[in-house]
Amino acid sequence: MEPLNALVSLSNFMLIPALAYGSQLALGALGITLIFSILRFAHFAHGDTMALGTAAVIGGTFFLQAQGITEPFGLPTALLAIPFGLLVMIAYLLTADKLVYKYFRKVKAKPLTLVMASLGVMFVTNGITRLFMGVGETRFEDGNRFLFTVREFRDFTGLAEGMALRSAQALTIITALVVMVALFWFLNRTRSGKSMRAYSDNEDLALLSGINPERVVMITWTITAILLVLAGTLYGLDKGFRPFNYFQLLLPMFAAAILGGLGSPIGAIVGAYVVAFAEMGITYAWRRVFTYLMPEGLEPTSMMQLLPVDYKFAVTFAILVIVLLFRPTGIFKGKVL
Template identity: 65%
Template sequence: MDLVNALVALANFVLIPATAYGAQLALGALGVTLIYGILRFSNFAHGDTMALGTAFTILLTWGLQGLGISLGPLPTALLALPFAIALTGLVMLATDRSVYRFYRKKKAAPVILVIVSMGVMFVMNGITRFLIGVDEIRFADGERFLINARAFKEATGLEEGLALRSTQVLTVVTAVAVVALLFWFLNNTRTGKSMRAFSDNEDLALLSGINPERVVMYAWLIAGALATTAGVLYGLDKSFKAFTYFQLLLPIFASAIVGGLGSPLGAIAGGFLIAYSEVAFTYAFKKVLTYLLPDGMAPEGLVQLLSTDYKFAVSFAILIIVLLFKPTGLFKGKAV
């Protein structure tokens, strides 16, 4: 019985939250990796794109709620998401037109584009704050739990409760659907194939008559959609705050680089690796160990490897270790 209790506690506090977080990171990292593959620079504005997309979603959600429209047990934000994705896509295309295209035509060095994306980051951050302010916002509505901790305890007779929030399930389901759609698009459609060709070898792709502007346009649209989805899922699961989204940049980049920049599969693997390690290193294992170890041997301290405030250090350490021993990432990425 103790073993089951330990497993339930582990699932409740580590496995389930980390899986949801991993799915969010993976979606974010996919956007970063896609832009890197096609445009060949690290987009520092990605965190703020997520924030802006989420801000659109929140505003639309409020609008829908005001009209009395809801999705029943599902959060209303899900209904607002497609419209927010369209808005974010427009912003991305406008940004590309007014900012990035000039440097692409000039064939500027990647590092210049990174600095340019810093400027875009400032502007987007400003717009997000302007639209929705800096406060923490919770916008999840509908059913809160799929499995309630108390109901679980009563049903199973275990000491440990297992809570499964609907947003966590929603995150994973949405992420799987989005990733499946993305891979289908990249592998089976003409545009997707030309995007992969462009990412593999730009010159060859140009010679075969692929229109680079079209590829770039689709890359921005998809990156915007991925960023918005990732941001909304993160916001539903936790809460929305502009600065938190800026800080997500580090774990997202770590996921993309650990997986191998430019490799979509790597971005997903990296996202889950980072998420599981962050949660596992910062979780206090006292409860789990108390169940597992014989009586009297239970640990006195919290058995927490690192305080939760150091979760950045975990993603950072993994990033450095992978870069030192396998500079192109776990799944062979590009190195320019």
């Protein structure tokens, strides 16, 4: 029974949280890799636009709750507010493209110029989000918080160690899986998806084939908006909403996209889970797990934690530096940043 207790403890405190976190990063990293492969620049406003989209969902959630609409089927009310967040985010990104990015595409500006423009959009977006939401934490989850609790798990299994599964974690993993499958189907099976892939592979040849570049750009921003709102909402339901936290997500999302290979959707997904499990595994205190696995009298006395939790972004930064130095094309040989 001791190995089972070790596995349950590891799953409860590391594996399941890392899987949920990796799913959230994967949705964000997919948006980064789509923008880079099709629009050909690094979108540094990604984290703050995610925060703005999530803020719109929160506003819609509070409005629905004020109307007495809460906890549909025991699920978070925020799920009903996601369409409102999508409309706001799609409108915002298309407006930003029309007012900022379109001009630089028209004059064929260098990618670095577009990156600097995205930094400007980042600061403006951050200001808008803080204006409406403030800088403090906002909790907006409701509904059944747990699918099962630690006590219920212990009573059912008879194990000494317990495990709980939060609704937000389950929603994140299931939603991410559905969205990934839908995105790959769209890119590989639909005419619009094939146009995006052709435009990404060879812009000049795509234009000669009659592909409308503005339509490709519009679809790209629309898909990015969907990914941002879903990722941001799921992250907020799981960990709470604070604008600065979404800015901090920019580093692990970029690290995931670069590790997997910029321009490779499957690479962004793999990279996201590698980053998530690296962050959680290196900052996890392994003492509890090894206490179950080691013989009596040889249990560890230290926390067996390689780095404190505060250093998890240092882990991501180290991964990013190593990839850029030794394999800048990433695992799946994408484009170089």
